[in-house]
Amino acid sequence: MTIPIAIEAKGLSKGFQQETGEVVQVLDGFNLTVKSGETVCIFGANGCGKTTLLGICGGIENPDSGSITVLGAMAPHARVGYVPQAYGESLFPWMSLLDNVAFPLRVCGSGWNEARGQAAQLLQEFAPSLVATKYSYQYSGGQKQVSAVARALVASPRLLIADEPFSALDHSARIAAQDVFVSLVDRLQLTVVAVTHDVKDAIYIADRVLIVSGPPLRVVDEVAVALPRPRPPSIRASATFLSLVSRAIDSFLAAQT
Amino acid sequence: MKLTRALLIPVIAALLWIIVTELHLVSELFLPGPFAVIRSLFSLVVTGNVISDLLLTVGRVFVGFFSAVLIGVPVGAVMGLSNGVRKLMEPSIDVLRSIPTTAMLPLFMLLLGIGDKSIVALVAVPCLWTMIMNTMYGVANGSKARRDIARLYRASRLQTLVYVVIPDSLPFVVAGLRLGMALALHMAIAAEMIAGARVGLGRRLFDAEMLLRVPEMYALLLITGALGYTLNRGLVAFERAVVHWSGR
Numbered sequence: 001m002t003i004p005i006a007i008e009a010k011g012l013s014k015g016f017q018q019e020t021g022e023v024v025q026v027l028d029g030f031n032l033t034v035k036s037g038e039t040v041c042i043f044g045a046n047g048c049g050k051t052t053l054l055g056i057c058g059g060i061e062n063p064d065s066g067s068i069t070v071l072g073a074m075a076p077h078a079r080v081g082y083v084p085q086a087y088g089e090s091l092f093p094w095m096s097l098l099d100n101v102a103f104p105l106r107v108c109g110s111g112w113n114e115a116r117g118q119a120a121q122l123l124q125e126f127a128p129s130l131v132a133t134k135y136s137y138q139y140s141g142g143q144k145q146v147s148a149v150a151r152a153l154v155a156s157p158r159l160l161i162a163d164e165p166f167s168a169l170d171h172s173a174r175i176a177a178q179d180v181f182v183s184l185v186d187r188l189q190l191t192v193v194a195v196t197h198d199v200k201d202a203i204y205i206a207d208r209v210l211i212v213s214g215p216p217l218r219v220v221d222e223v224a225v226a227l228p229r230p231r232p233p234s235i236r237a238s239a240t241f242l243s244l245v246s247r248a249i250d251s252f253l254a255a256q257t
Numbered sequence: 258m259k260l261t262r263a264l265l266i267p268v269i270a271a272l273l274w275i276i277v278t279e280l281h282l283v284s285e286l287f288l289p290g291p292f293a294v295i296r297s298l299f300s301l302v303v304t305g306n307v308i309s310d311l312l313l314t315v316g317r318v319f320v321g322f323f324s325a326v327l328i329g330v331p332v333g334a335v336m337g338l339s340n341g342v343r344k345l346m347e348p349s350i351d352v353l354r355s356i357p358t359t360a361m362l363p364l365f366m367l368l369l370g371i372g373d374k375s376i377v378a379l380v381a382v383p384c385l386w387t388m389i390m391n392t393m394y395g396v397a398n399g400s401k402a403r404r405d406i407a408r409l410y411r412a413s414r415l416q417t418l419v420y421v422v423i424p425d426s427l428p429f430v431v432a433g434l435r436l437g438m439a440l441a442l443h444m445a446i447a448a449e450m451i452a453g454a455r456v457g458l459g460r461r462l463f464d465a466e467m468l469l470r471v472p473e474m475y476a477l478l479l480i481t482g483a484l485g486y487t488l489n490r491g492l493v494a495f496e497r498a499v500v501h502w503s504g505r
């Protein structure tokens with residue numbers, strides 16, 4: 001049986017004009033295919049175009065040329081959860097955490113009570129330590145990040161796009177959040193495209209890691225992560241995991257030279 | 258501790274005032290003693306003479322200020338939401354708000370006559386520019402990250418406006434209210450002095466100076482300062498209650 005395609009991007013190009021008038025070509029004929037249910041992590045240096053690619057996949061940026069089909073529809077589209085890089089700023093400081101998480105359900109047609117009920121249920125599972133009645137500015141960076149991930153998951157998306165979803169978390173919170181994240185992704189059969197600057201994050205959550213450089217963005221290597229799912233936390237200490245980490249780092253370093 | 262710190266400079270100033278006047282370092286014609294001013298203040302309040310002036314000034318401030326808010330906030334919001342409207346209106350507004358408001362008094366007196374209407378117009382005009390510009394900037398310069406979230410979840414225009422754009426712009430609007438209120442009181446006092454008002458704090462201040470009732474003039478200055486302080490504290494409390502996230 002053929003696995004359906006979740007994202008098909010062909011020949012994406014996108015340039016940004018600098019203050020000097022010079023145009024920096026961030027994407028130049030970039031292609032990407034992500035299968036349904038697959039988790040793809042993009043690992044590369046700052047400023048190479050990863051966030052722009054995610055913005056286009058999420059429908060919040062338009063390419064200058066090229067085409068993208070997401071979940072069978074031309075972008076922009078519904079059923080996409082998005083964790084932006086500016087996760088803290090993206091939360092609404094005038095709303096409680098519960099209302100922030102409930103927001104996608106509210107704008108998709110649910111009443112506030114129903115939306116809050118579902119949001120509370122998700123928070124109970126994903127971030128039980130957070131007090132849902134507080135405002136987002138009363139939380140730490142890590143707690144805001146967890147809230148942004150919860151908001152992205154609440155509307156049962158089929159595709160989750162995450163820009164450095166664990167970057168603000170300390171080591172133990174990161175491990176815990178990754179475990180919950182991976183189990184939710186498996187349970188909800190989500191397709192995930194995530195950007196990360198931590199190669200261990202990438203190998204732990206992904207089926208495939210794209211090592212990229214740029215601009216313009218290009219894939220310099222692709223690491224297939226043949227680790228079992230569901231992934232036990234102990235897999236991080238296995239020889240296979242460590243050898244995949246080592247290979248990804250080697251490719252990344254080779255791309256920088 | 259906080260109160261002690263806040264009172265430190267006023268207490269030092271009062272002591273210096275007593276010393277300067279008791280030693281006759283400055284003529285009483287220019288600086289009467291604090292006790293003479295307090296006596297005058299007490300007399301103004303107890304006889305109720307100043308209350309009608311105070312109420313009239315506050316009334317002019319409120320009518321001018323709220324008229325400006327009622328017109329300025331929607332106009333600023335439309336300019337912030339629509340680039341086309343902004344490009345159409347901003348150059349004209351920039352020219353108009355460059356005219357010193359007091360320079361428009363002769364025009365208002367010609368069009369509206371001498372008295373309350375001209376005073377209220379003089380109060381309203383600078384507040385209007387402030388409300389338009391602050392609201393426009395607040396609406397146009399909201400957080401892109403937050404608007405992206407609304408766009409991603411396909412929020413309707415109305416939902417985006419209600420849940421994202423309006424709350425995001427509120428800190429700018431409320432900052433405009435505070436600026437506008439300060440301007441409104443300044444303009445009301447100035448206009449009462451020069452635009453033919455028969456009553457009002459500005460008129461009374463002017464008369465006290467003209468008739469050399471210097472302690473009364475200082476007492477009226479204290480009342481005017483207290484009024485400005487009270488209006489500002491009221492708006493600060495409003496800001497904390499309504500836009501609790503501002504600056505955090």
